Structures are given as C-alpha cells and as structure tokens.
Amino acid sequence: MASNLHILIVGAGFAGLTAAIECRHRGMRVTLLESYPTSRNYGDILDFSPNGGIHMERWDGGNVARELLEVCLNDTDQFEYFKYDGTKVLEEPFLLKKEHYYRLLAGHRGEMHEIVCNYATRIGVDMRFGEKVVEYIDNDQELAVLTESGKKYVGDVVVASDGPKSLGRTQILGLPETKVNSGYAIYRAHCHITDEHRNHPLIGPLCRKSPNFTGMWVGKDLHMLVYTWKGGKDLAWVFTHKDEDDISESWSFPGNLDDAMAYLDDAKFADICKEIVRLTPQDKIIDYKLVWREAITTWLGKNKRSCTIGDAAHCHLPTSAQGGCQAVEDGVVLAVCLEKAAGDVPLALQVFERIRFNRSHVIHQSSITARDDMHYIDWESDFIKEHPEVLNIPRMAWVLDFDAKADAEEHFDQLAADVKSGKKGTIEQLSLPATGAFDLSERHYFKESDSEALNTAQIPPTAVL
Ligand SMILES: Cc1cc2nc3c(=O)[nH]c(=O)nc-3n(C[C@H](O)[C@H](O)[C@H](O)COP(=O)(O)OP(=O)(O)OC[C@H]3O[C@@H](n4cnc5c(N)ncnc54)[C@H](O)[C@@H]3O)c2cc1C
Structure with a gap:
C-alpha cells in the first residue's frame, strides 16, 4: 500500500514541496529536508501558468490559491510588449480564460514559497529546515541520505528535488558534474x-x-x-x-x-x-x-527507488516560463504513480518517468528557442507585424490547459503494463508523446477579443475546482 511508504524528499523548492503535499494527500509519510534554514522568503518574480497553478488551486479546497492571490498580481488586464527603444509593439490579455484566474499565480517567489511551505506543514509534512544532504546512499541494502549535521534519514523512496546544482543528479544517477x-x-x-x-x-x-x-x-x-x-x-x-x-x-x-x-x-x-x-x-x-543542462535519459537511480525531479532532472532557463510549472507537474505525477502502484516503488518510478519525459523535454528545450526567437528579431523588417507571437511567452493550449494529474491517472495502467511486459525502446519511444511543439507555427498572439477573462468583475468568487 502506498500509504505505508515513507517518502524522503531532498529540497523544498516547488518540485519538492509539491511532491510532499501530493504524497501526504495520498496518506504517505513524508520527510522533507531543506538546507536553507527557513522557507525561502526572498526572491523576485515567478509566474505559475495554469498548468502549474491548477494543482495549487486544488489544495485545501481552493484556500491555498486564494491565499496566494492575496500576494499575486491578478489585478492585471494586459501584458505589454515594447521594442528596446520604448516603442510599444503590442499587448496581450493577461488572463485568457476565467478559470485561469485561480491558476495563473504570478508573484513574489519568496512570498508564494512561504504560503506553500506553511500548507505543507499544516497537512503534516515533516519539514526539516537547515538539513543539508551531503550523501545519498542507494544500494541493495540501504536507501538513505546523510546530512551535514551528521544525521541519517532512511526512506522507502528518495526524491532528489535539489535544484539545478543537484547532488542527487551526481550521486543517484551517477552523472558527472556538467553544468x-x-x-x-x-x-x-x-x-x-x-x-x-x-x-x-x-x-x-x-x-x-x-x-x-x-x-x-x-x-x-x-x-x-x-x-x-x-x-x-x-x-x-x-x-x-x-x-x-x-x-x-x-x-x-x-x-x-x-x-x-x-x-x-x-x-x-x-x-x-x-x-x-x-x-x-x-x-x-x-x-x-x-x-x-542538457536533457538526461533517465531520472531514476539504478534500483528505481530513488529519482530526480524538477530542475534537478531538467534544468530550465527562465525563457520557457515553465521550469516551476514542470517542477509542480513532476511532483503531482510522482505522487499519483506512487499511489497507483500500491507499494511497488520501482513500477511507480518507471511509469512516472514515462509519463513525464517527452512533455518535460520538449518544454525544457523551448527555453532556448523562445529566447533566441526573441533576441534575434530583425527590427528593421516587417517580421514583428507578421509574427507578433515571437514576442510572447509561449501560451499554447497543450502546455497551459494541461492537467498532469488527470493525464497520469488516465495513462498509468497502460504504461504500467508496458513496464511489466518489459517493452523495449528508448525513453522517448516508451514515454507518452509531448502532444505539441514550440515552433512559431504553433504559437499565437492573443488579442483582447480572445480573452474570456479580462474583467475582474467577472471572476467567480470561489475557486473552480
Ligand atoms: C530568474 C528566473 C525566473 C524564472 N521564472 C519562471 C517562471 O516565471 N515560471 C516558471 O514556471 N519557472 C520559472 N523559473 C524556473 C523555476 O524557478 C525553476 O524551474 C523551479 O523553481 C525549479 O524548482 P525546483 O524545486 O526543481 O528547484 P529549486 O527551486 O532550485 O529548489 C531546490 C531546493 O533544494 C535545496 N537544496 C539543494 N541542495 C540541497 C541539499 N544538498 N540538501 C538539502 N537541500 C538542498 C535548495 O536550497 C532549494 O530550496 C525561473 C527561474 C529563474 C532563475
């Protein structure tokens, strides 16, 4: 049974916090180790698009999203785009759909982090701040981590959500340092x-x-x-x-x-x-x-009882505007798979990877293309008039209107059967398709008339769950 599992998570960024919360929701015991001494209350801006925010909207019957909105910037009607010299080029509606109101959570990274951390604590995640993991032990006898303070923590699953620097990447996956x-x-x-x-x-x-x-x-x-x-x-x-x-x-x-x-x-x-x-x-x-960091072909330790998630598995550049969202999706899907595998941890982790890999990979790569498309605009030509979409943060429906929880629930059995039957192939072949791309042909510029949700007076008073 999944609820008998002890999930040991390293790193309380949004990947680790989401995994912790979603595993707790499913009755698992969760310990979360974070080297930083408190919730990270500093930072600048972080935008969770609806595909990330939808999961937060579900927490505590919408109360976490409501609390987040107290510090977020949804009293916004347009996003404005300018040429470097100050000429306004275009504007786009900030919200595209009414239900995005509780899912587009953009604000001060530290303030949002604190709210999510507090919720994790309220639901019983054992949060250990000031605990820096210095060694991952993942062998046939033992699954554990050692901390700088000299403590050893043992788990049934070890999740390295330790960010771009990721010690887990080196020690669990055995990869050389390649940042x-x-x-x-x-x-x-x-x-x-x-x-x-x-x-x-x-x-x-x-x-x-x-x-x-x-x-x-x-x-x-x-x-x-x-x-x-x-x-x-x-x-x-x-x-x-x-x-x-x-x-x-x-x-x-x-x-x-x-x-x-x-x-x-x-x-x-x-x-x-x-x-x-x-x-x-x-x-x-x-x-x-x-x-x-380039994509890696597995996020799992050799015994398939440990894994990397979030930036530790796929280190995004900010220009995808999706690193945090993909971290959240990882956390949700991991918990769904652990629950559905009912205690079979290697099965859960292999299915998790196959659900997440292609989607996360295509979005990961977009952080380079989206940046370059924008940085190499020929401002002397009519290019921008013809392709205003080159300026925006990509907002394709296959990225934004995606429910990672529903997707994992739908595909778990099929992928579990593939794992059990020993289906052969590369990770790209074995994983669910990404279902979309980031080519300019797939991107859109949205006009005011494309938005259902420009006026805050239209916003429903409670979260749409
Ligand atoms: C400037 C900037 C803007 C961005 N804007 C967006 C955006 O608008 N939308 C979006 O979706 N994404 C955005 N991103 C990307 C997003 O911030 C990251 O992809 C996301 O935060 C990754 O979350 P994570 O939990 O995987 O890693 P992190 O947030 O890096 O968390 C890792 C945690 O692990 C802890 N840790 C590390 N090592 C250890 C250890 N040995 N022991 C214990 N704890 C450890 C760290 O202290 C940290 O708290 C942006 C990134 C940047 C840099």
Whole structure:
C-alpha cells in the first residue's frame, strides 16, 4: 500500500514541496529536508501558468490559491510588449480564460514559497529546515541520505528535488558534474515602490494602484521584464543578457548597478528601463548566472527507488516560463504513480518517468528557442507585424490547459503494463508523446477579443475546482 511508504524528499523548492503535499494527500509519510534554514522568503518574480497553478488551486479546497492571490498580481488586464527603444509593439490579455484566474499565480517567489511551505506543514509534512544532504546512499541494502549535521534519514523512496546544482543528479544517477553556463545571466531585483518612483515622469504611470503593470522590452541579446503589483506597492524586474563568466564556483552574486546599466546602455534600451534599474537599491540587485543542462535519459537511480525531479532532472532557463510549472507537474505525477502502484516503488518510478519525459523535454528545450526567437528579431523588417507571437511567452493550449494529474491517472495502467511486459525502446519511444511543439507555427498572439477573462468583475468568487 502506498500509504505505508515513507517518502524522503531532498529540497523544498516547488518540485519538492509539491511532491510532499501530493504524497501526504495520498496518506504517505513524508520527510522533507531543506538546507536553507527557513522557507525561502526572498526572491523576485515567478509566474505559475495554469498548468502549474491548477494543482495549487486544488489544495485545501481552493484556500491555498486564494491565499496566494492575496500576494499575486491578478489585478492585471494586459501584458505589454515594447521594442528596446520604448516603442510599444503590442499587448496581450493577461488572463485568457476565467478559470485561469485561480491558476495563473504570478508573484513574489519568496512570498508564494512561504504560503506553500506553511500548507505543507499544516497537512503534516515533516519539514526539516537547515538539513543539508551531503550523501545519498542507494544500494541493495540501504536507501538513505546523510546530512551535514551528521544525521541519517532512511526512506522507502528518495526524491532528489535539489535544484539545478543537484547532488542527487551526481550521486543517484551517477552523472558527472556538467553544468554549463548558458552564455546568459540575469540581473534580478524586487523592491518596494517609493515616492521617487511614483513622482518619476517615466516610471510613475507604472506605479498605479490598479491594474498592475506587466511588460517586457526586447532587444538584441537582451530582454527585460517589469512587474508592479499589490496596489502599486511592489516592483520587480529581471533582465536577461549575454554573460560568459566562469560559473564553476558560484552563480549568484550581489549585482552591481553600474554593470547592469552598462548592458542597457550598450543595447540602446529605453530610458524607462534604465531609470527603473537606477532607482533600485544597490543591495536589492542580484546577478544570477543562468545554468543550462542538457536533457538526461533517465531520472531514476539504478534500483528505481530513488529519482530526480524538477530542475534537478531538467534544468530550465527562465525563457520557457515553465521550469516551476514542470517542477509542480513532476511532483503531482510522482505522487499519483506512487499511489497507483500500491507499494511497488520501482513500477511507480518507471511509469512516472514515462509519463513525464517527452512533455518535460520538449518544454525544457523551448527555453532556448523562445529566447533566441526573441533576441534575434530583425527590427528593421516587417517580421514583428507578421509574427507578433515571437514576442510572447509561449501560451499554447497543450502546455497551459494541461492537467498532469488527470493525464497520469488516465495513462498509468497502460504504461504500467508496458513496464511489466518489459517493452523495449528508448525513453522517448516508451514515454507518452509531448502532444505539441514550440515552433512559431504553433504559437499565437492573443488579442483582447480572445480573452474570456479580462474583467475582474467577472471572476467567480470561489475557486473552480
Ligand atoms: C530568474 C528566473 C525566473 C524564472 N521564472 C519562471 C517562471 O516565471 N515560471 C516558471 O514556471 N519557472 C520559472 N523559473 C524556473 C523555476 O524557478 C525553476 O524551474 C523551479 O523553481 C525549479 O524548482 P525546483 O524545486 O526543481 O528547484 P529549486 O527551486 O532550485 O529548489 C531546490 C531546493 O533544494 C535545496 N537544496 C539543494 N541542495 C540541497 C541539499 N544538498 N540538501 C538539502 N537541500 C538542498 C535548495 O536550497 C532549494 O530550496 C525561473 C527561474 C529563474 C532563475
């Protein structure tokens, strides 16, 4: 029985937290080890698209989504797109469907994390903060982890959701350390809006009480996102730019305001972008090197009782805008498979991988193509008029309107039969198809008339479950 299992999860990012919550919902005992001493209450912006948010919407009868919306920016009508020089190119509805209201959860990463962590604790996940795993033990005798504090934790399943740096990837999967600099980095910042922002001729209009401002400026090799929300109190921005620095030791540093400004100057970005950066307190700017990892052909340990999930299995670049969502989908599908396999852990993990691999892989790869499509626009031609969809965060129905839980429930038996019969093939052949691609031919630009959900007055008062 799945409820007899003890699930040991390493890393309380959104992958680990979701796996923990979903396993608890199914009666399993869960211990979650996190090296950070508390819930990660810092960060800038993170958007869960509806395919990630739908699972959070289900938690506690919609109460977790309601709590998240208190800090998220759904009082937003349009996402605005600008050429680097400030020319507005187009705008798109922020919400496409009414039911997305409780599923498009965009806000301050740390605030959202804290809410989800608190929920995990409330439902009985044994959260152990300040416990850094230094060794994974996965052999025929033992399945356990050792922590820096000298403790040993034993489980029936070990889940390494330990993020892009993932020790689990090296020790469970036996892979060499292969992190590569993607060639890009991000300056990122979150700060409170001050009177200086409000009184600024360029920035002031973005600091309105309602609706929130969401927008992006795009140029060669650089794009910058800016969000304001919470009734004109919070502002966050991130900009991706070329960066070939060595990342062998670390990839997150305090950012230098002058360096950030120099990138915007070189790329001839509009004054409003430079002013937003200039008004950011120096200690709020982070210089974050973007790490890329190629897809790996298995996420499972050799005894199929341990696995990697989330960024530990498929390290996304932010330009897919799906890394967090895919982490959540992993967590949900893992729990469904453990429940359905009724105690047969190797079966559960093999089916889990076959449900997730192709979908996650295609979306993972899109983080490069979506970035390059945007960064290499020929602004002198009519390309943008013909292909406005090149600018947006890909919003295809096969990605966004996808219910990973229903999909796993539907396909578990068929894939379990494949595993039991020893069906042969590559992971791509054995896995469910991705069902879509990211080619420009599949992408759309949505006009106001495409949205059912522009007006918050139309929003249902309770979550649609
Ligand atoms: C700037 C930026 C913007 C992004 N925007 C979006 C977006 O809008 N939408 C989206 O869906 N995705 C986005 N992403 C991607 C998304 O943030 C990640 O894909 C997602 O957070 C991965 O979650 P995770 O749980 O797998 O890993 P992480 O969030 O990295 O969590 C891993 C956890 O494991 C812990 N840990 C690591 N090693 C150990 C150890 N040895 N022992 C114990 N604990 C350990 C870490 O402290 C951490 O808490 C963005 C990423 C970046 C960098």
